Amino acid sequence: MNQKEFLAHVTPVQDRLYRLAKRLLVSEDEAQDATQEVLIKLWSYRKKFKKLKSVEAFAVTITKNHCYDKLKLKSSSNLQLVHTNYEDEHYNTVKQTENQDSVNWVLKLMNDLPEQQRLVLHMRDIEQYSNSEIAEELNLNETAVRVTLSRARKTIREQLLKKHNYGIR
Amino acid sequence: MELDKIENLLQLYFEGETSLEQEAQLQNYFTSDKVAAHLEEYKPLFAAFAVAREGSFNRTLELPEDKPERYWIPLAASILLCVGLFLTFNQQSGSDQDLGTYKDPEVAALKTKQALFMMGNFVNKSTGNLNKLDAFEETTNQILK
Numbered sequence: 001m002n003q004k005e006f007l008a009h010v011t012p013v014q015d016r017l018y019r020l021a022k023r024l025l026v027s028e029d030e031a032q033d034a035t036q037e038v039l040i041k042l043w044s045y046r047k048k049f050k051k052l053k054s055v056e057a058f059a060v061t062i063t064k065n066h067c068y069d070k071l072k073l074k075s076s077s078n079l080q081l082v083h084t085n086y087e088d089e090h091y092n093t094v095k096q097t098e099n100q101d102s103v104n105w106v107l108k109l110m111n112d113l114p115e116q117q118r119l120v121l122h123m124r125d126i127e128q129y130s131n132s133e134i135a136e137e138l139n140l141n142e143t144a145v146r147v148t149l150s151r152a153r154k155t156i157r158e159q160l161l162k163k164h165n166y167g168i169r
Numbered sequence: 170m171e172l173d174k175i176e177n178l179l180q181l182y183f184e185g186e187t188s189l190e191q192e193a194q195l196q197n198y199f200t201s202d203k204v205a206a207h208l209e210e211y212k213p214l215f216a217a218f219a220v221a222r223e224g225s226f227n228r229t230l231e232l233p234e235d236k237p238e239r240y241w242i243p244l245a246a247s248i249l250l251c252v253g254l255f256l257t258f259n260q261q262s263g264s265d266q267d268l269g270t271y272k273d274p275e276v277a278a279l280k281t282k283q284a285l286f287m288m289g290n291f292v293n294k295s296t297g298n299l300n301k302l303d304a305f306e307e308t309t310n311q312i313l314k
Contacts, residue, residue, distance in 0.1 A: 003232055006232070007230075014225075014226045015224070015225040015226055017226070018224060018225060018226035019221065019222070019224045019225075022224055023221075028224075031224075032226065032227065032228050035226045035228070036226075036228050036230065039230055040230075040232065040233065043232050043233070102212075102213030102216075103213045103216045103217045103220055104217075105213065106213045106214050106216075106217035107217050107220065107221060110217070110221075122221075124192075125192070125218050126218055126221045126222050127222075128189055128192075128193075130189060145185075146185040146186070147185065148185075149185040150183060150184050150185035150186075153182065153183050153185065154183050156214065157183060157211075157214070160210065160211075160213065160214060161210060164210040165210075
């Protein structure tokens with residue numbers, strides 16, 4: 001497989017891999033780095049592509065594991081993961097800003113979810129994978145995926161409504 | 170879209186029971202500008218999903234060059250080894266066979282006789298020396314009697 005063929009396989013999924021990495025690592029730069037490393041790793045596995053059921057699923061698995069490794073490395077060296085892409089909440093009189101704020105707030109809530117819920121929610125609501133695909137990817141059964149998904153969505157709703165009704169109720 | 174239907178879908182959504190198509194309907198509804206006032210609070214949720222879908226990988230990818238395949242190196246090495254082994258063993262067995270020989274049978278018989286006589290002489294010489302050892306035996310027999 002030459003570079004051209006490889007890129008034809010990889011280009012359609014690289015953005016998804018990046019967003020997955022960003023969901024797990026939070027920092028944009030780190031997600032870009034991670035994606036790059038994952039793609040190079042994939043390049044070294046390219047001879048196995050023909051045997052794979054789905055290159056994308058394989059790529060997602062590699063990305064996930066790579067990010068977990070990164071996170072483990074970070075926690076073991078006692079570095080705290082800092083959310084940099086979230087601005088502190090404050091109600092603005094301008095409606096537009098308020099909306100923007102709430103969106104960032106939701107994104108932050110997503111990143112505060114436990115890892116499993118975060119992954120499932122991301123794969124379902126952002127990347128729109130089917131439950132069976134998610135189940136296969138994460139080694140869960142479909143019921144577990146549905147329950148995790150429901151739990152994640154409800155947590156976000158609860159937090160969101162709490163904020164929305166702040167000072168009203 | 171009917172409000173009832175959306176509310177129903179929303180409820181299913183939080184139970185994780187909606188299909189991807191139904192979720193797309195919700196997504197459409199909540200990112201449009203016709204959201205009912207009492208559902209306004211869910212807008213940021215779906216807006217956030219839309220935002221999160223936008224990030225993309227923007228580095229240029231530099232793939233490491235392929236190393237030329239060097240499968241012939243071990244092959245060449247093993248051939249060399251085989252040839253080397255073959256040559257050494259062949260040479261040894263060649264030198265073993267070259268003992269020198271006489272073509273005339275009479276000369277050969279003569280030479281053999283000569284060689285056997287020589288050996289006989291040596292044997293006689295050494296057995297003659299061995300006779301002296303009897304003296305030891307006699308003395309030890311005398312002592313141990």
